[in-house]
Amino acid sequence: MLAVFDRTDAALRIKVHAAALGFDLCGIAPAGPSVYRQHLLDWIASGQAGEMHFLQERFAERADPSIYFPGVRSVISVAINYHTPLDPAPRGHARIARYAQGDDYHEQLKKKLYDLADWLREQFPEAETRCGTDSVPIMEREYAARAGVGWIGKHTGLLHPQIGSWLLLGEVLTTLDLPADQPMADACGTCTRCIEACPTQAITPYQLDARRCISYLTIEHTGDIDPELQSKMGDWLYGCDICQDVCPHNRRPPASDTAWLQPRTATNSIDPNAVLNWSKDDYHQFTRRSAMRRVKLPQFQRNARIVLQNQEKE
16 A cells, blocks of 8 residues: 555665666656756757757657656666677778667667566556657656766766666656655766767767767768768768767776677678668668668668768778
């Protein structure tokens, strides 16, 4: 019964079970409105969101979990380390961001979140739950930071002192009133390596101009890419890890042993000439069960042409 509900014991049990399910980190935050509501509105109004119009859709829900899920009291934030060792890419190959190396994290993460939510309702019958990943309107980095899972770094990613920013985030929203964890202190200090290393100068401290971000350009942007930016995209075919690779907190991250995150090949790369010659069947085979399926064949081939142009200039 709610009258004898031990909030502290419940929070501890939730974290223990989250670890048993394979989550590397777990924290709890109150489900109050976002403190970044106006910042996000201003960022979108400035045009820096580019073609990501979905950020304006269901904005009220995105800015306040209680609108997305009436009655919510707590956000259980979880994270999985996706860092996997990779051999150097062969010369002439195009690179792929590390998170896209294994199976589509959306589907795999959802399964684990549903398992956690099902267990929660079994243990606490009064609880109602709703699960979320980055495909639903939840400010997941903000709530993960509130929950002490990490802090939001200058490159705008969530950082943890041991795992760095190699984190896949998920949430279980619940009507249970759980004790909140202490937020982590920002440990970026005076470091500006991510800002200095970005080839397109997309990063200013704690803000990203998506229109200049290589990940955005290779994945979200569907049209032609400004030639000035093309020349700075290097050999990235899908996504980009530069700002993470240079971060001191990512120097010695533990390697993930999660099976579905393991790379399909020993390197995070592919021959761009092969991509240009892909048939639709080749494309479907390569992107099967992968987060890369969100990029369609014409975009892949556009990116491959840019990689080849950049390699010719080397």
